[in-house]
Amino acid sequence: MRIAVCPGSFDxxxxxxxxxxxxxxxLFDRVIVLVxxxxxxxxxxxxxxxxxxxxxxxxxxxxxxxxxxFSGLLADYVRDVGAVAIVKGLRAVSDFEYEFQMALANKxxxxxxxxxxxxxxxxxxxxxxxxxxxxxxxxxxISDFLPSQIVDRVASRLCKKE
Ligand code: COA
Numbered sequence: 001m002r003i004a005v006c007p008g009s010f011d012x013x014x015x016x017x018x019x020x021x022x023x024x025x026x027l028f029d030r031v032i033v034l035v036x037x038x039x040x041x042x043x044x045x046x047x048x049x050x051x052x053x054x055x056x057x058x059x060x061x062x063x064x065x066x067x068x069x070f071s072g073l074l075a076d077y078v079r080d081v082g083a084v085a086i087v088k089g090l091r092a093v094s095d096f097e098y099e100f101q102m103a104l105a106n107k108x109x110x111x112x113x114x115x116x117x118x119x120x121x122x123x124x125x126x127x128x129x130x131x132x133x134x135x136x137x138x139x140x141x142i143s144d145f146l147p148s149q150i151v152d153r154v155a156s157r158l159c160k161k162e
Contacts, residue, residue, distance in 0.1 A: 003083040004028035004116070007036045007074050010050045011043040012154050013057055014132055014145055016124035020089040023118055025062045032081060033058075037071040044133055044158060047071075057147040075109035083113055089120040091127070133158055 006021050010033070024031045035050045045053070047069045054067045070077045078086060086106060088099060103115035120127075132145045136158040143151050 001029045002085075003030045003032065003081060004085040004087045005032045005034050005074075005078050005081070005083045006087045007034045008088075009038045009041055009043065009129065010035050010054060011041070011045055011129050012050060012132070012146065012150060013054045014124070014127055014129060015147060016089060016091070016120055016127040016145075018057060018147055019121045019124060020087065020118050021058070021065060022062060024087040024116075025065050027116075028085065028087075029064060031062075031065045031087070032083070033065060033067045034074075034077065035067070035069040036074060037069075053150045053153070056149045059149075073109065075106045075113075078106070078113045079110045085113055086115045088115060088117055089124075090117045091120045091125050 004024050004027070006024055008017060010017060021031060021033055033054055035047050035054070037047060043050075051067050051069050058065055058067070074086065086103075090096065090099060099115075099117065106113070106115060127145055132142050132154070135145075136142050136155050137160050139159050142155060146154060
């Protein structure tokens, strides 16, 4: 059983994340999408809401994918579940330095797992959760960026237009 963990803030999950998770599910026997508390960020959705949104989006379409939440060191979680890989999407060269640093640190903390980078699909290269939230705050159309199941919820939570 080869287990992979796809970690992130997922605040909220985007089509870019979904693409990476879907592709990871074809490469590994079991994939855990892990909503991690990133202390450097102020989220718009609670961890429980983020988990719920990911579960709704995945539905029954990816039977080997499950969703969990965690606060702490990613390397500890990965070791505890016996995962062989951390899967991350690389959007652009600008992601590389930070991701490289994280991958090396995670390898040092838990030598039994590796970080696997999947190149983000070209249509998602510029996408981030913050970008989608900014567009939603001003009433912009976010339907191209988010899975259809959560578009209305994210828009109604964030839109500040009267
Ligand atoms: N498509 C679209 N957007 C993507 C994407 C993709 N394929 N991959 C990443 N993104 C976006 C994310 O939505 C995120 O957007 P945001 O900054 O607007 O929220 C942005 O790119 C950065 O993503 P990422 O670098 O994965 O950050 P993150 O906050 O989602 O996740 C953690 C970072 C939680 C995995 C990391 O901080 C962590 O592991 N924390 C736990 C503590 C720990 O172990 N630290 C490491 C010590 S070595």
